[in-house]
Amino acid sequence: MECANAENFSKRRDYLCFESTEEIKLPRDPLQQIIGQPEAVRIAKIAAKQRRNLLLVGPPGTGKSLLAQSIAFHLPAPMEEISVLHNPEAPERPFVEVRSAEKIAEEQKIARQSQGKMVEPSEVPSFVAERLGFRCRRCGRLSRATEASCPNCGLDKYSSLQSPFSDLIGTYLDEPRRQDRVHTTRSAGDREEVIVYERHGEKIRVLDQAALERIDALKRSRPRKVLVPLERKSFVSVTGASETEILGDVRHDPYGGHSQVGTQPYLRVVPGAVHEAHEGVLFIDELSALNQVQRNLLTAMQEKKYAIVGKNPQSAGASVRVDGVPCDFILVAASNINDLSYILPPLRSRIIGNGYEVLLETQMPDSPQNRAMLVQFIAQEIRKDGRIPHVAPSAAEAIANEAARRAKALDDASNSLTLRLRELSGIIRLAGDLAEAEGAPLIEKKHVEAAVKRGHNIEEQLKERYGSIWKANVSESALNPKPGKQKEIS
Ligand SMILES: Nc1ncnc2c1ncn2[C@@H]1O[C@H](COP(=O)(O)OP(=O)(O)OP(=O)(O)O)[C@@H](O)[C@H]1O
């Protein structure tokens, strides 16, 4: 069923112009999937375009994480790869190297060229095909290298030419016949050049002088470990307050990085989230929980580079340090209103100085247009879940009514729809499970009503069962008296 344009909704129930939410077309852009937060979405677009920081403040389930992820969707793909290189003079001070996408592509091209050219056994000189085990030295017939004897004359291709007196002298006149690699020369214009033929399964790889020189150059290049690869996500999320997770570390080596038995220091360097988020978004949930690490984060944001050092003083990693590892990220941090005072003032000032603080909405006006947005949200949640049926119009209306009830109950907002959408999403899933258990093709109004009832939290359930939470407490202590009190009674 085609819906009228949302702006032309004239009646209250115009938004229910569908038979199932399966018909609802969803926007591809994740920012357009965020409903009821137009200001936050507007600022998120600016943040992505201008690389600004964001502090998102709001209650749980209002879309803070969703917004942060959507910003990353709007960023161009990373253009730099970060590696650490072995430093032969001072292994505990590995070098850092940043390679651009073009440089990597160029080096990959050289690496491909240094792999030489694959040819058929018939395309190489006959003595090469013979030594590599493709050609019979008696009849000249070509056959697979895995076949030990010639299919034409039956000669054992791999046995050496034996002298008629070998029994007496007990030795071979010739070297074993099959080789994996043949070195030879060929004339290239007025000079001779080295050429190598290598057996590769049933084909032969030809490495000319240029390819051999490239292989030599690759071998001479410094050993490296890629810390932050070019192919990576632009969104890095930090949930814990672990210093090593955020700033990186150098792993311990029981052999102290000994050049023969230990692991070289550059191989033990681990990037932090600040480095992995280079060119992308670093999302920190509960910024205030970082405590002292907020200071390091501030330095990383100011310098756009942060040294990786071993964090554990007892570990062999403590003596290793990689300076200047790039970390140019957009910081998107989330916080509860109550925790704002625990955010380091200079860090907040840094965010405001180069970004925005956004207070998320907890409700939106109850209009047919906003109800239509809620229907889009329902369709999104069902597609995300993937295990529950779509929603009938009557059920969509029941969900919207529940959103209105919640706006009043949680935020004392009349004529509004709640934007605490994680909890509403829970109701949709519960209703979906009930419909699924019944084998119903769509979620109907009755499923939503049952889900609303079952979805009550423990406080609401206590009120329903005992009349009030106080009464519930009284009944609980009568049934399960505390051990101390039990003694008194006895
Ligand atoms: N404005 C919104 N538009 C669409 N869906 C939303 C919105 N807000 C929340 N949701 C839904 O609720 C889920 C939870 O949202 P999200 O994780 O972004 O909340 P949050 O604010 O980060 O919560 P928390 O403070 O608990 O981390 C999302 O995955 C999404 O399904």
Ligand SMILES: [Mg+2]
């Ligand atoms: Mg979150």
